[in-house]
Amino acid sequence: MPEIDARIQRIYEQVTQRNPGELEFHQAVKEVLETLGPALRKHPEYAEHKVIERICEPERQIIFRVPWQDDKGEVQINRGFRVGFSSALGPYKGGLRFHPSVLLGTVKFLGFEQVFKNAITGMPLGGGKGGADFDPKGKSDGEVMRFCQSYMTELYRHIGELTDVPAGDIGVGGREIGYLFGQYKRITNRYETGVLTGKSPKWGGALVRRESTGYGAVFFAEEMLKARGSDLVGKTCVVSGSGNVAIYAMEKLQQFGARVVACSDSNGVVYHEKGIQLDTVKRLKEVERKRIREYVNAHPDAKYIEGGNIWDIPCQVAMPCATQNELDEGAARTLVKNGCIAVSEGANMPTMPGGVKLFQEAGVAFAPGKAANAGGVATSALEMQQNASRDAWTFEHTEERLREIMRCIHDNCYATAEEYGSPGNYVIGANIAGFRRVADAIIAFGVI
Numbered sequence: 001m002p003e004i005d006a007r008i009q010r011i012y013e014q015v016t017q018r019n020p021g022e023l024e025f026h027q028a029v030k031e032v033l034e035t036l037g038p039a040l041r042k043h044p045e046y047a048e049h050k051v052i053e054r055i056c057e058p059e060r061q062i063i064f065r066v067p068w069q070d071d072k073g074e075v076q077i078n079r080g081f082r083v084g085f086s087s088a089l090g091p092y093k094g095g096l097r098f099h100p101s102v103l104l105g106t107v108k109f110l111g112f113e114q115v116f117k118n119a120i121t122g123m124p125l126g127g128g129k130g131g132a133d134f135d136p137k138g139k140s141d142g143e144v145m146r147f148c149q150s151y152m153t154e155l156y157r158h159i160g161e162l163t164d165v166p167a168g169d170i171g172v173g174g175r176e177i178g179y180l181f182g183q184y185k186r187i188t189n190r191y192e193t194g195v196l197t198g199k200s201p202k203w204g205g206a207l208v209r210r211e212s213t214g215y216g217a218v219f220f221a222e223e224m225l226k227a228r229g230s231d232l233v234g235k236t237c238v239v240s241g242s243g244n245v246a247i248y249a250m251e252k253l254q255q256f257g258a259r260v261v262a263c264s265d266s267n268g269v270v271y272h273e274k275g276i277q278l279d280t281v282k283r284l285k286e287v288e289r290k291r292i293r294e295y296v297n298a299h300p301d302a303k304y305i306e307g308g309n310i311w312d313i314p315c316q317v318a319m320p321c322a323t324q325n326e327l328d329e330g331a332a333r334t335l336v337k338n339g340c341i342a343v344s345e346g347a348n349m350p351t352m353p354g355g356v357k358l359f360q361e362a363g364v365a366f367a368p369g370k371a372a373n374a375g376g377v378a379t380s381a382l383e384m385q386q387n388a389s390r391d392a393w394t395f396e397h398t399e400e401r402l403r404e405i406m407r408c409i410h411d412n413c414y415a416t417a418e419e420y421g422s423p424g425n426y427v428i429g430a431n432i433a434g435f436r437r438v439a440d441a442i443i444a445f446g447v448i
């Protein structure tokens with residue numbers, strides 16, 4: 001039915017015209033829309049109720065000034081954002097990103113992805129995202145605290161455990177969540193633990209949330225390999241980044257008996273043939289907040305490549321866990337040539353469209369971030385569940401729940417891809433499975 005394809009194309013053109021210059025948002029929308037044809041053909045009600053048009057328009061977008069004083073007493077001004085994309089399945093849910101590159105279009109791309117990701121977890125979560133163009137790098141704890149307090153002084157009126165529940169993303173970890181929660185508690189006079197996730201387990205956070213995104217992306221990789229009669233044991237792996245997602249992806253890969261030979265940060269790449277020593281990475285990144293180049297001071301047999309491309313390093317399993325568009329078509333070609341058999345995205349939209357196509361054509365098992373990194377937000381939902389029941393689960397129990405959730409997401413994507421005529425295509429499986437759950441709720445609620 002070519003009219004369906006023409007309709008999808010028209011919707012995409014409207015999105016680009018109405019959101020000029022927001023290239024990452026356009027990219028995220030395009031990637032989803034071009035996979036929805038089979039769902040629209042099978043379910044004409046989605047077109048009739050203009051479900052796609054509604055999903056592409058955020059329910060609300062909040063932009064605000066964030067003034068704060070640095071350690072020298074100088075006034076600094078940043079811009080804060082929170083976009084509530086869809087509340088069809090639950091309160092808006094998604095992280096906050098503090099990075100100098102953050103623009104409204106960045107937050108919208110992430111919020112759009114989040115809607116589908118949260119839907120395929122099967123949990124009661126809407127989708128949203130937020131952040132600021134604040135750069136936490138090189139800032140003192142006091143500066144980060146004052147920034148977070150100022151940010152929350154506006155944000156508090158827009159969030160709540162039944163309305164919108166932020167969490168971490170790039171540049172926002174346990175320290176920032178603590179400062180944000182402290183200010184929320186102080187302003188609202190409420191110890192409303194369920195308003196944020198990613199809290200420290202010392203005061204209301206869930207065990208495993210810190211590890212969950214990285215662990216989940218490895219569980220997904222393991223499921224993909226299992227579906228092909230293989231596993232992670234003895235596999236050579238490369239993980240980009242060295243932040244929250246990368247560190248715990250490396251940890252779980254090692255626990256599965258894989259060999260992680262490289263990781264990175266925005267300055268360069270560390271290659272350690274005998275295997276990355278994770279204690280060193282954790283000390284450098286989680287405690288001392290230093291650059292990855294310092295790794296070689298502790299391990300002189302490792303190599304540091306300033307400005308290097310991590311995807312040049314041969315591996316069987318690649319896990320991009322740093323940021324969007326970090327793996328281009330050329331890098332995908334190199335990976336395939338070097339024998340890569342599986343790619344599991346810990347980051348959001350790290351592989352560029354040409355790279356995804358190349359992996360799929362080469363028969364590489366490819367897991368899009370929407371499915372592979374959904375363990376983070378799924379464990380946020382488990383944190384909300386524990387907060388609501390004033391309970392705290394053990395590490396083992398929570399990790400088992402995460403593993404089961406990732407297994408279900410994998411099987412759902414796999415089965416949906418098959419049902420819609422593209423067996424083995426996890427991109428189509430994830431997009432259609434997520435879309436259908438949101439779309440059915442949107443139709444049920446009428447025109448709101």
Ligand code: NDP
Nearest residue numbers: 169170171213241242243244245265266322323347348376
């Ligand atoms: P962190 O801030 O903990 O770590 C980010 C890592 O990526 C750092 O090593 C950083 O290097 C690198 N990086 C960030 N921006 C760039 C850039 N522009 N170019 C090169 N490298 C960069 O963030 P997270 O680990 O939490 O997030 C990583 C990815 O995972 C993001 O795409 C995020 O959206 C996604 N994600 C995170 C979840 C979570 O629960 N935290 C859940 C699901 C997805 P440097 O320090 O030099 O900047």
Ligand code: 2IT
Nearest residue numbers: 094095167168169377380
């Ligand atoms: O991209 C993501 O899924 C996250 N940054 C985590 C969101 C959350 O609410 O836990």
